[in-house]
Structure formats: C-alpha cells, structure tokens
Amino acid sequence: MKTFNFYAIVFLFSILSCSSSSDAPSPAIIPTPTPIPPQTLLTETQAMDQVQKDAIRYFWEYAETNSKLARERYHTDDPSNDAYVVTTGGSGFGLMSIIVGVERGFIPRAEAVSRLTTALNFLEKADRFHGAWSHWINGATGRVIPFGTKDNGGDLVETSFLCQGFLTIREYFKTGNTDEKALATKADNLWRGVEWDWYTKGENALYWHWSPNYAWQMNFKLEGYNECLITYVLAAASPTHPISAAAYQQGWARNGGIVNGGSQYGFPVVLNYNGAGGNVGPLFWAHYSHLGLDPRGLTDSYANYWTLTQNHTKIINQYCIANPKKWTGYSDKCWGLTASYTRNTDGSTGYTAHQPLNDTGVISPTAALSSFPYTPVESMKFLLYLYNEKKSTLVGVAGPYDAFSPQFNWVTPRYLAIDQGTIAPMIENHRTGLIWNLFMKAPEVKVGLKKLGFSSTQHNF
Template identity: 60%
Template structure:
C-alpha cells in the first residue's frame, strides 16, 4: 500500500490561478567557464537551496511555504500555506546556514524567535500540529476532507528540527538558552502515546471532527521510522517498545529477503518490494537520525539506505524504458512534481516501479551521504549541462525530463530541505551530531533496542 504522503490532493498542486503575492524572479545564473571544484559546487547548491527557507519563507510565520512558485502564480490562497514537515527540514537548514555563515547569528535568533512564537500559538491536536497551517494565523488548513487535525508524521519531521535547535542553542547566551527552552517545550508537548489509539501501533492522523477515521497505522517500512524513535524518546508522552516491535516491525515481518542487482533490500518497502520505494524514504527520517553504524533487531540502517539508493541508481543506469539522458550522471527517482501527459505539472511518487521519465534532483543530491561519487556526478551534470531548464532562484528546480525537454520550474519544501541538510551532514555531520547526541534520543533508541557504534550505545 502506498503511504499517504503520495496521496496528497493533486488538485492543490495542478490547478493554478493568480495568487495573492507576486515575486520577482532573479536571473538564472550561467555556469562558469571554469568548472567549479566539488567543494565549490556543494557549497553553491547548499547555499542556493537554503534560499527557499530564508528569502522565500512564508513571511508572517517564518516557516516554510508548502511550495514556492517563482512566477508568483499559486493555487487560490496557497502562498501562505505553511507545511509542518517541510518546516522541520527548513529549521535544520537554518542551523546549517548559520554554521556556514550564510546568515548571521542575530538573523538566526530573530527567525527562530518568530518561528517559536508562531508554533506556540498555532493549532495543535493532542500536541501534534496539522499537515498544513495558515501562515497568517496558525489555523489548520485541511490537507484533505478528513485530514483536518493532528498529523503525527509531519509533526515528527518538525520535531527533528526542534530538537536540533535546542541542542544548537542550549549552551549559548542567556537569550539563546531561553530560546532553546522554548523549543524543548514545543517538542515535549506532543502526546505521542495518544496517537496509539489504545493499540500497539501509532496512527498517522487524528481529527476533532472525524476522530480516527483516516485509520492509517504506521507499520512496515516507509518514511515513518523517525516517528517511532521520537515517540520512544519523549520523556512526557512516550510509548512502550511493544508499539514499535508489534506495530511498525509487524512482529518481525518487516524483514525482507528480496534482492535487486545483488543488493539486499533488507526491509520490506511498503508497496515497492522489488526495487524499493522512492528515495525520500532514505532521507526524511535520516536528516537527524544518523544511520552510520546504526542497527536494531531488523536492519543495519546504513546498508538499508545505501542499498536502496544504489538500486535506484542502477535502475536509472540500466534505463529499461530508454528515456533520454538516464545514466551515471542523470539519475534519481523520488516523489516530486511531475509531468502529466499533456505537458502540464502534476505530482507523482517516482521510483523504479513507477518511472515516467522524470528525474527529481533532490533524489540524487540528498543521497550524497550514501553515494557521494554518483551524487556529485549528477549534481555537476544538472548544473553544468541543464541549468537553462533546471536552475532557478532557489537552486535546482523540483523536477526535470530530458526525454520531454521539460522541467517543473517550481519548488517544494519537502524536497528542498533534505538537500540542504544532507549536504551539510555530508560536509560536517552537524545535524546528525546535534540530533543523535540529544539525551532523550539516545534513551529512546536504546529502549527500542537500537545500537550505534558511532555514538557509543
């Protein structure tokens, strides 16, 4: 079964009308005559992509817009829709930018203060934020008819960022320590245990209007591992390990014996058990959760993610559909904007078993921690040879197809964020170290019988 993230309301992405803001589009840069070094290229992509969360953030909340359209044309009222999960990635991106000197510490504290105030006053449902919020007032914006309440998975992506902020600021100035305490209180306010609905499994949604009618249990492998880690880590509303082992791991049935290209899948990827799922499954939980030397009763998580990435890469090199351009420097299938048959922009969960000839730059770029050589080759090709269609004011656009000479000249927060954070983890390990050294995270992982040789437990 496909995860709910793939089933977002496509009408909200495909249909466009004049929005309530207009944005001037900066000129598209021309690649230099002398090729950039690998380090210069990585820095350029990280810094440019970060602009999504800084220059083009939702102005009232300081958080990440669900999407940014450089042409200023949005679906009705969509320019002020804030995304909870994408904002978590964006918060982590601000930490990376501060550490790199892309912004000053004063700017960082100002933005984090604005974000804290917004989140403290936004709608919450047993502590969980909704998938979307109105950036003007913090009110829930329904993601679907029955999805108008708490979204535990999006909340967990946000909490990755909240914990990292706390860890980043907790030993700073008096003002920074006070801000760290506010972020600490925000994540500790999530009632993870409530979202078990009295059972040994976590549920994605709860609505004050529809209760548990969405009925989406988090079980089997997809992007939701981090939700169980944080639910176990919570010192205020934690879950017992039974929910993880019986629910998520399906009493051990999560383990897969399948291989592709002689690479074990290791865990059963929900609905994608031949090649594995879209590559965001190797990114969202792991922007903070460091898979290096991380194991539990079911998987070695480094091997899991490296294998999924290499299977995606090898599939694109094999190119069974003979799409133009696919190869060692043009690869990466994940959920993103996509091309409809009439050449309009839609949305699709691209993966080897659902390949329509569209490459998503976030797939290869965010995988740099797993496949540095292959990811750098793709980044260089994207930038040096396809900038006319693929490079814009916030770095690489969301999707591209050589086959159709097409690109989606738009951005999505959930694709931009992992690029910034994983590039920083590749360069310094900063976000991994902040998250993994949080005492509650270590305790929560140990309770679930995880072991990390890198972090000493």
C-alpha cells in the first residue's frame, strides 16, 4: 500500500487599514512546516543484522502452531493457506536459523531449547519410511501429506536437509545444561535412525523417494550436479546405515562425467549442472548443501567446491548485469536467480527454478542474500538496495518477500520456508562461520567426507 503525504497550502488574506493607525491588526504568522526526515539509511552491519532477524522471524513467529516446525509457506494475503503443512527440508533450515538467532541474541537461549525440543519430539512420532521423513508432514497429526500421488513416503533429500540441522543442534548444545544435553541427544538419535543404505535399492547410487504404496516407482536417481551433494555426504557419514564410496563415485559423480571444462562470463563452470546445457543452474544449488557443508578449501577428485560455488554465484551476477533478455530493473544491485514464486509473461503466477536458461524477469531475494559468503560485495549491494531503497514494497513481516519483478511491477507478498531458511545461516557463515564450523565439527561428517575422497584445508583433513 502506498502512503501519500498531503501538504495544505495556506493563503493569508490580510485586510489592512489604509490609515496608519497604531491599532491596525498585525499580520498573521504562517507556521513553518515541520520537515519530514528522510528514511534513515542502514549501515552494512545494521542491514545484515536486520535481514537475519527478519528471516528468522519466519521460523519463530510464523511456525506451524503444534509442531513448531516450519510451515511450507506463509501468505500475508491469505495467512490460513496450508497453515498445517510442515516442510521437512525447510524445517531443517529453520533449525539452523534458530541457532543463529540464539547466537545473535535475537532469541532467548532457554526459549529456543524448549521450542526445539517440542519440534524434535514431534519428529520422533511423525511418519517415517525406513528412517526418512516425507517431504510434507501434517503438523497437527504427524502423518504424511503426499507431495504427489506417488510421492507419499520417504524423501531422502529433504531428510538430509533436516539432518544437517540435527547435527548442528547436537554440536551447539551437547556441552550445555541438562535440557540442552537432552536436546542434543534427541537430535543425535533422530539422525542415527535414517536408513540411508535402504535408499540405494542395492545399487551403487542413492534414490530420492520410496513409497509404501508405490515402492521405487518414482525412480529418481541422485546424480550430480544439483542440490543433493549433502545427501551423499551424510549417507556416507552415517554411523548406523552408511553407503559405500562406490555409490558416490558411480551414482553421483557418474565416474567423472560430472566434470565440466567450460566457462561462462570468464568463470569456469567446474561441474555439469543437470539440465543447464553447459550453463549453471539456480542458485539454491550453491546453498542447500552448504548451509552446513563448508566449501572453503573443500576438494575431491572432481571439484574445488569453493571455486564451484563462488563461480556459480558470480556467473548469475554477471548474467543479470549483462541482462541478455533486457528485463527492466536488472543491475549490479538488483540480481539473483533461483527457485521461487514467479510471474509468467501471460500474467499468471506459479513456481519455477529461475536460472539463465529459465529467466522470466523475476528476481528472488534469497539468491543474492544467501550467497553472501561467495560474493560479499555484490550481495551487499543487493541487501542495501532492498532495505535502503525498496523496503516499503519488497520487505514484509518476515523479511524480503519471496520474489519480485521490476519488469512487470510485480511482487508476491508471500514466503517459502526453503527460501527464507537459507538467508540467516548463510549470512552468518559469511560473518562468523558459525554453522559451517558446527557442522564440520561433527566427527562422523569428517569420516564420511574422507571416505568419499574429500579433503579440507579449512578443517585440516
């Protein structure tokens, strides 16, 4: 809603006597209007604090009421929409966001422990399928909500995002007071219960879905490169149901077929992004696996993962600046393509994975904001653009709205957990390395990475 300021123009008509009499009325004095101060501009530090606080609010103030986990979506124009639908992966991001909130002093520590305990108690009793949770869960009952007709069972990828959160919680609270240690133990038990090896079907590969009704009919093999790297890392790291290194080499890396020798805008692409035709994919591929998995100094036989994720972000940034489709508004301070709500050219709305091969003129704020570790200067330009220039239209009750388009003068007053959930952790990784250091400190993570042939100069293995 636009706010208009109206100024009254006052005309003073003084009828003065023609005489010079001393009792002639004095002219009225027109009061000087009080100037309206300009919007106070945030400094870089203030802006980072504010966007983290705002994004965390999605998981604290707008959580599903019973489970205290993340709602799939929150629509400010229809708050009751799917109010009971819990998202597994987005909840994992929410667990890490809450830890950032505690560390920053935005959330009282004891209240966070109580809230997280409620959430993990819910997950203990919720439907599981060979240890994996479904993509969506009914927050009132704990029962699966089908993501699709045949997608009504275990979702291993969403489960891996949740397990990133479990391990982060465990490492953060394991040396705390009695309640904190109990929470850490609960997180550890949930992580240990996932049967990663079941999801290989006995092959040297992982599969995304299993259904009690449709078994393996979804048949979605996890092959690189996309957002699923963390799934293989955790599957190899499992102390109870691990997979072999061969599953990673043959299934994910396709025996070296994952490597890409090309470049875009002068930056090596490094790996083949699935379906991107030699270009890069949506930016969430540089975020979801790397909220916990630290790409700094991380290498294996196929990539330097800092180069991979940083180049991915720089390519998207340069693509938006070059703006080959000539969309209005794209610039060095208004950029970022990833999966989000979208506005189609025919005026309809939906959801899509924005990327160079699928550019609809829509900017997704989570793309640049969650890329702070990779492109701090470029991401800061976008953050200040949002909060110092466009806050009244592009920022709402839980931070930046999910998507907007300068081309079509369009913004959706809506939020998605998986988009809000990467903002605070990734900005914190840029600022202090908090979530990276917690996750990488987990002993089994190091074991799993070494098993798959990874080394890390940042974490000394």
